[in-house]
Amino acid sequence: MKAGQRGAPDRSAADRTLTFANWPLYIDVDDHDKQKRPTLDAFEKRTGVSVTYTEEINDNDEFFGKISPALMNHQPTGRDLIVISDWMCSRFVRLGWVQEMDRDRQPHVAKHLDPLLLRPAFDPGRRHCVPWQSGITGIAYNRRKLGREIKHTSDLWADDLRGRVTLLAGMDEAFALLMQGEGVDITRWTADDFHRMTDRIAALVRKQHIRRFTGNDYIKDLSSGDVLAAQAYSGDVIQLQVDNPDIEFVVPEEGAELWSESLMIPNLAAHKRNAERLVDHYYEPEVAAALASWVNYVCPVPAARDVLASSKDKDTAALAEDPLIFPDDAMRGRLAIAKDIGAKERPEFAKAWNGMVGL
Incomplete structure (x- = not known):
């Protein structure tokens, strides 16, 4: 109009x-x-x-x-x-x-x-x-129970986290961080970048490395210890840390989405x-x-x-x-606003994503 x-x-x-x-x-x-x-x-x-x-x-x-x-x-x-x-x-x-x-x-x-x-x-x-x-989509994890640091998105795919990782179920909420883990500039990603990312995640699903895809209920999984690491929102983690100081939030070295x-x-x-x-x-x-x-x-x-x-x-x-x-300068340098999924590509992407997630 x-x-x-x-x-x-x-x-x-x-x-x-x-x-x-x-x-x-x-x-x-x-x-x-x-x-x-x-x-x-x-x-x-x-x-x-x-x-x-x-x-x-x-x-x-x-x-x-x-x-x-x-x-x-x-x-x-x-x-x-x-x-x-x-x-x-x-x-x-x-x-x-x-x-x-x-x-x-x-x-x-x-x-x-x-x-x-x-x-x-x-x-x-x-x-x-x-x-x-605003907020950040990054990674939350239980530092004490995991026994090591997480610095990169790829750290989630290590053997000691098999079956103890969750990712967000919503395509729009999840895709950018996962692309960044592949080294993609999310301000100008391509369809090939999206499909390469989903191929990686689909393989991890088949191996049962990813426990499940969640909404905000990942908070409960992290709190109970059923999950040791999760794709997470910064605002949720602030609340989690009040009750459990072992929960840490990380902006991976390769970047995270600012939304x-x-x-x-x-x-x-x-x-x-x-x-x-x-x-x-x-x-x-x-x-x-x-x-x-x-x-x-x-x-x-x-x-x-x-x-x-x-x-x-x-x-x-x-x-x-x-x-x-108030992200510090080092963190701000790793944050980016993702290019949106366009109307033309959305049906194809949603079909691939939802099939993988089980929606």
């Missing part, structure tokens, strides 16, 4: 509201009253804009199915702001279902967005989307300017720091680190030194 057909008459000035759809447990809440969300409440108080906040996104494909009929038929979705994974953002951009944000109204985004996140292949300059939170779940304004959103204001609110370093200290993902606002470091609370200040929230 052409850009000029994507907008609706903006009601932001007369109707000081907006509807914001997000994932569960993905925003700060008050310790004493779970109905209060301090960073969101502060926005409402300061701007006079009332936010209807819904935790209705549990799966990218499920949510796509929920709102795509409206977008396909050039109808409003009833939502002014949504948060979806970047690989799904890519689909929305390609289909022309989201609006460009007015960066002149978002000075904090322009100033504070992490340069590492600025140029995904599907949306250079992030005109259509802005990261809500985001990003804010987007769907076509025909009725309160675009209010939505842009809210996005910019979360890029103020103080607000970004408050959110990061709660959700524990990679913060897309590096300037929030100094805010946390200056906290009088020891635990809060310690978050500024956590490389899984």
Whole structure:
């Protein structure tokens, strides 16, 4: 759809509201009253804009199915702001279902967005989307039980891990790290790279080296010790380490995927300017720091680190030194945003991947 057909008459000035759809447990809440969300409440108080906040996104494909009929038929979705994974953002951009944000109204985004996140292949300059939170797909392992370090993705294929390794089941979530393990530049991978990677993994499946393919339930396997190493998300590992300090997270020497779940304004959103204001609110370093200290993902606002470091609370200040929230320079040099799987190649790739995974 052409850009000029994507907008609706903006009601932001007369109707000081907006509807914001997000994932569960993905925003700060008050310790004493779970109905209060301090960073969101502060926005409402300061701007006079009332936010209807819904935790209705549990799966990218499920949510796509929920709102795509409206977008396909050039109808409003009833939502002014949504948060979806970047690989799904890519689909929305390609289909022309989201609006460009007015960066002149978002000075904090322009100033504070992490340069590492600025140029995904599907949306250079992030005109259509802005990261809500980011994360790393790497490797988590039990250092004490394994008795050695893991430094490379290929270390997962060693004999002492036969039957004690899990990989992520979702193709979009899993493929980039596994390609990087083959030495591929994931910003410009090819179909041959994908098939070479799946051939390697299929052989390991046949040998029963890989215990299973998982969703987020790998957390339980690692905690119980049934699994010694797993393809994992950085945010999950921070929580795991609270109960089990033997769990370590590694960005392999050959690299890991840096991903985001990003804010987007769907076509025909009725309160675009209010939505842009809210996005910019979360890029103020103080607000970004408050959110990061709660959700524990990679913060897309590096300037929030100094805010946390200056906290009088020891635990809060310690978050500024956590490389899984603020990756250090060495780690940042090994992170890359993967080129998305395109619409033409997706059916073929999904057939190969799902056949291997057993979906």
